[in-house]
Amino acid sequence: MVQECDVAILGGAFSGASLAILLRREVPKLRVLVVERSEKFDRKVGEATTEISGDFLSKRLGQMTYLAHHQLSKQGLRMWFAQDETTPFEECAEIGANYQVRMPAFQLDREALDTHLLETAVRAGAELWRPAKVVDMDATAGRLTVQRGGETLEVRARWIVDASGRAATLARKFGTWRPLDEHPTNAIWARFRGVRDWDGHELRAKHPKFGASCIASRAAATNHLTGYGWWCWIIPLKGGDFSAGLVYDSRLFTPPESGGLGHRLKAHLMAHPVGREIFADAEAIENDVKAYSKLPYFSTEVAGPGWQMIGDAAGFLDPLYSPGLDYCAWSVRLALGRIKAEAAGGAVDLGRINRRFRQSYDTWFRALYKDKYYYLGDAELMSAAYWMDISLFYLGPVREITNARGPDLDCLPFNGPVDGAVGRFMAFYNRRLAVIARKRREAGCYGRRNTGWRELGDGFVPDPRALGSFFRGFKRWIGAEVHALSLRSRPALAPPAVTARPVPIS
Numbered sequence: 192m193v194q195e196c197d198v199a200i201l202g203g204a205f206s207g208a209s210l211a212i213l214l215r216r217e218v219p220k221l222r223v224l225v226v227e228r229s230e231k232f233d234r235k236v237g238e239a240t241t242e243i244s245g246d247f248l249s250k251r252l253g254q255m256t257y258l259a260h261h262q263l264s265k266q267g268l269r270m271w272f273a274q275d276e277t278t279p280f281e282e283c284a285e286i287g288a289n290y291q292v293r294m295p296a297f298q299l300d301r302e303a304l305d306t307h308l309l310e311t312a313v314r315a316g317a318e319l320w321r322p323a324k325v326v327d328m329d330a331t332a333g334r335l336t337v338q339r340g341g342e343t344l345e346v347r348a349r350w351i352v353d354a355s356g357r358a359a360t361l362a363r364k365f366g367t368w369r370p371l372d373e374h375p376t377n378a379i380w381a382r383f384r385g386v387r388d389w390d391g392h393e394l395r396a397k398h399p400k401f402g403a404s405c406i407a408s409r410a411a412a413t414n415h416l417t418g419y420g421w422w423c424w425i426i427p428l429k430g431g432d433f434s435a436g437l438v439y440d441s442r443l444f445t446p447p448e449s450g451g452l453g454h455r456l457k458a459h460l461m462a463h464p465v466g467r468e469i470f471a472d473a474e475a476i477e478n479d480v481k482a483y484s485k486l487p488y489f490s491t492e493v494a495g496p497g498w499q500m501i502g503d504a505a506g507f508l509d510p511l512y513s514p515g516l517d518y519c520a521w522s523v524r525l526a527l528g529r530i531k532a533e534a535a536g537g538a539v540d541l542g543r544i545n546r547r548f549r550q551s552y553d554t555w556f557r558a559l560y561k562d563k564y565y566y567l568g569d570a571e572l573m574s575a576a577y578w579m580d581i582s583l584f585y586l587g588p589v590r591e592i593t594n595a596r597g598p599d600l601d602c603l604p605f606n607g608p609v610d611g612a613v614g615r616f617m618a619f620y621n622r623r624l625a626v627i628a629r630k631r632r633e634a635g636c637y638g639r640r641n642t643g644w645r646e647l648g649d650g651f652v653p654d655p656r657a658l659g660s661f662f663r664g665f666k667r668w669i670g671a672e673v674h675a676l677s678l679r680s681r682p683a684l685a686p687p688a689v690t691a692r693p694v695p696i697s
């Protein structure tokens with residue numbers, strides 16, 4: 192049996208469902224088929240949006256009301272530092288916002304969100320096969336082989352879109368899938384019950400300085416614990432559970448090694464004074480604990496005649512700052528712009544899409560992530576990056592969506608001459624901060640200001656006021672450069688690996 196359609200989408204989670212919704216709304220004459228392997232989604236990572244993916248969900252997909260009722264509003268990101276596991280909780284350095292955020296962003300239960308988006312795609316007129324698995328394809332000839340309910344079916348489509356996530360079905364078939372070996376990061380994560388309320392009476396009464404020092408909700412933020420070579424996310428979910436995960440660079444850090452994954456993750460969280468306070472009574476939810484090694488990868492080509500890759504099927508970089516769903520949104524817009532243009536009889540330069548995707552991915556990596564794990568655990572260095580990275584994100588990509596939104600085919604960041612220059616500048620200071628971190632390790636003063644201060648800003652806005660935050664970070668970077676001039680290597684005095692050792696848990 193052969194099924195004909197215009198667009199066949201492999202995978203119906205965030206990326207696949209979003210593209211199906213937009214295609215049906217913006218080019219209703221196209222017949223869209225979504226093939227989704229799972230019978231039911233489960234909870235997964237990709238729970239914190241930025242302002243880019245928040246805007247995509249709330250405005251472009253028109254889901255603001257759904258998000259307000261069924262998901263949580265996110266209150267920015269917050270970072271916590273400690274000298275070692277004995278640092279008193281109230282002394283841990285904190286960077287974040289003092290006030291609630293000004294732009295929509297969300298903490299997502301992905302099982303609920305992806306289910307809702309796929310239902311929305313079906314309501315918009317997409318056909319859904321589920322559970323059904325794509326077992327073979329000839330993308331250049333527009334042919335898919337699908338197994339569904341014991342039958343093997345053939346699908347013919349003018350466009351095949353791979354939204355299969357890390358399975359990256361098409362990239363692996365074409366041999367264009369590549370690991371990013373320069374960035375050896377890995378992750379372990381779980382959902383927890385019984386996490387203490389960051390904003391509640393118990394913690395505020397026990398630690399009055401902590402309670403009085405911030406106006407915004409800390410619980411609603413994405414909280415980050417940090418150390419040399421690693422960071423942890425703590426994300427609240429609607430209903431009271433928390434998602435927590437550890438991401439580490441295997442050149443610099445090894446997580447606790449004994450016990451099951453959930454036990455190892457909790458042992459690590461408990462080794463940080465802030466984690467200990469928040470997770471003391473928490474328990475990892477059974478069967479909701481996972482790990483991935485070698486997180487980053489990409490496809491050397493993401494578009495070709497009759498096919499395109501979107502979301503994680505095209506590549507993934509690093510979860511720090513939550514850019515995953517941003518890239519999903521951007522790559523969905525690219526596929527949408529291309530299919531719309533071709534459906535209207537136009538020709539799209541696919542080579543340009545491939546060049547721009549590679550350039551954007553590579554610049555993003557060098558600007559934000561390359562060797563960042565060397566300085567993540569040093570409050571002073573990370574604070575310099577925090578203010579510069581986020582203000583430039585607001586002045587670049589976030590400004591693009593709040594001002595005159597450009598065409599979908601031009602949505603990727605770091606492609607224009609100005610963006611490109613900003614990307615190179617970011618790569619420069621990122622590299623310098625990593626060099627200073629190494630010098631500090633050798634001189635025994637890594638994390639020298641990890642205690643006794645909080646830096647809570649007014650919040651970011653996508654206009655020239657963000658320059659104030661940028662210069663705050665810039666000054667701190669220059670200060671660190673000046674301090675580094677006086678550093679001499681003193682290996683004998685190297686500090687303990689900051690908060691790296693697990694403490695026993697009851």
Ligand SMILES: Cc1cc2nc3c(=O)[nH]c(=O)nc-3n(C[C@H](O)[C@H](O)[C@H](O)COP(=O)(O)OP(=O)(O)OC[C@H]3O[C@@H](n4cnc5c(N)ncnc54)[C@H](O)[C@@H]3O)c2cc1C
Nearest residue numbers: 202204205206228236237239325355356502503510515516
């Ligand atoms: C540790 C970690 C933490 C992260 N944290 C964040 C974060 O906080 N914020 C953020 O924005 N991003 C985050 N990300 C990234 C985010 O999870 C992904 O970018 C996002 O989930 C990708 O969505 P997707 O729809 O492209 O793919 P997926 O969500 O993986 O969906 C792929 C779908 O394809 C289906 N499928 C696969 N193979 C087949 C087949 N052969 N036939 C039919 N269907 C198939 C699957 O069943 C699945 O439903 C994180 C990633 C990692 C690794």
